[in-house]
Amino acid sequence: MKVLIDGERCQGHGRCWSLEKQLFEPKDDLGHSAVIGGEDQSDDAVLLAAAMRAAEACPERAITVFTD
């Protein structure tokens, strides 16, 4: 799957990296988020569920998850 963060929308709320530490981390002091390991992630069901939860939690709707 692909996990994309829209850098223009992200405001560093940190819901994603608080909830899903295995997938997201803060990349700067303002708390903007980065996907650990980059946007291309495995299709593992647990990881997909984590990505969806994070996308759902973002007040800026900055995360998009693409599956094939």
Added chain:
Amino acid sequence: MADNAVRKYSEYDHHAPDISLENVHESWDTLRAQCPIGRSDAYGGMWVVTGYAEAHEIFHDPEAFSSTPLIIPPFPQAMKMVPVEIDPPDHFKYRTLVATPFSPRHAEKMVEPLRVIVNRLIDDFIEDGQCDIYQTVATPYPTLMGTIMLGLPDSDAKLFEDWTHKIIHMSATDFEVAGEAVIELYSYFYALLEDRRAKPCGDMMSLLAEAELEGEKLTDEELMGFCLLLLIASIDTSQKAIGSMLWQLATQPEVRTRLAADPKLIPPAVEEFLRLWAPVQPARRATRDVEVGGIPMKEGDQLLVLLGAANRDDREFPGAAQTVLDRSPNRHLTFGTHIHRCLGSHIARLEMQVLLEELLRRLPDFELQDGAEIEWSKGQVQGVVKVPIRFTPGTREGA
């Protein structure tokens, strides 16, 4: 939008003396059911926003909706609060100046110091079996945290609380008293910044004293703007949110029991408490003629954005009035959204999580005293400000 629906808001006044915990949320629901934006005649006329989608949209357009002034009616300070009352294009460079002390990394480092503070506060009353936990915990905890964050002496905590209270809660009713508090606050920080310029020590005040924007040191106006916001944003807001959360826990034993049994629920529960009890209700001002939610607004129009009401909008939060400890999604607006997202949000969440962990550990059976009167702080920083509890006395842990 039907004009008669919009006019149902005509008497809305966020400082009305009859606002109480018993009616505040219901009154918002009633207004929102009419329409998510209405027109009040108070304070020279203002739009009042109770809908989630509408609040979200307004916050996402800082060009059309300036955050100066943030307060209706305005505080008696001439200078803008920095960076919250600064609009683009200048906003970001001010915000970036104070990013590092508020970073996720720095917030994590505060967890154990916060735990020490909480337990010291609990030690002061744990043997008594009863107290007003708003006075013993909700008031001093954020103040002490604020003094650490800002590098201020905690012996001055009472001063900060006094000024904060007067500025935020008396500007609408006693402008002169609030004005004096602003002057005293400015004198205090002016002297402190002089001191830090002479002897920098790596704290927030030193950072501000030495900060430069485009090669120039910050002006007095900019510095005072930062100091005022840093102080009031870290203290008053958290006090009210914590007071409300503690009131809920004191009156809902099933919630307390569930959290004590499953501490993994504490972080999502804190999100739900933040949603239910959003303290800050900010304002905006239309910079041009603009339409939102079908309402045409004119340049200069004031807007009161009731984040507390937006957080209870069923269109975004199914069963919004219910407490769902693991609610998901929970994209509440308590810390704002878009460019003015609260810088203190990371530390505020940890502050509340650590408090719950230690409270549930040390006085798990706390409950509201019989006949306790509820006191609700109204205006633009709202919350429960009196929580008389009783509990099984415990033992001190510190010296």
